[in-house]
Amino acid sequence: MGFPDRIERVVEIGHPPARVWAALTTAEGLGTWFGNQATIDLRPGGAAQMTWTGGHKADMRIERVEEPTVFGFTWQIYGLPEGDxxxxxxxxxxxxxxxGTRLTVVETGFAQLSEDAHGKAYGGNTEGWASELGELVDYLDAA
Known part of the structure; x- marks a missing residue:
């Protein structure tokens, strides 16, 4: 049985691409709308990390930077043990x-998971992107 491999969200944001780019690719931006604190080395192969109150963290590897149109990274799959x-x-x-800006977010790679792990990761990230993109818009509107 095949599982959905892709989450895609499109949001229209009433701010120019340069402002949206800064919110996505700077420690200040990521640490405000996405996490509670962030670091980022904005280059292919660079590392980024977001942390949240309560101790949760996400370690990312920057894969693609084409300012101001494309930003990509890999990160651990939600629900899998640390170190997987x-x-x-x-x-x-x-x-x-x-x-403004039309922002498209695509996350892929869920098909590699077992049925149980897929349900948790895909479901959690589907809900997560809806919430986080709302927070991105709120962050940009407040600035």
Whole structure:
């Protein structure tokens, strides 16, 4: 049985691509809307980390940087034990849309999981992206 491998979300943001890019690719931006604190070495092969109150953290490897249109990274799959080598790939694509930005987020790599792990990871990240993209818009609107 095959599982969905891809989560895709598109959101229209009323801010120019340069502002959205900064929110996605700087420690200040990521540490405000996505986590509670972040570090990022913005280059292919660079490392990034987000931490949340309560001790949760996400370690990422930067895979693609094409300023100001494409930003991609890999990270640990939600629900798998720390140290599991499997990762999903997240890619943000920014396109001008009038005075704002059309942001597309695609996360792939879920098909490599067992049925139980897939349900937890895919379901959790599907809900997570809906919430996090709302927080991104709120962050940009408040700035």
């Amino acid at each position: 080598p499997r990762r999903t790939y997240v890619e943000f694509t920014l396109e001008p849309a009038g005075a």
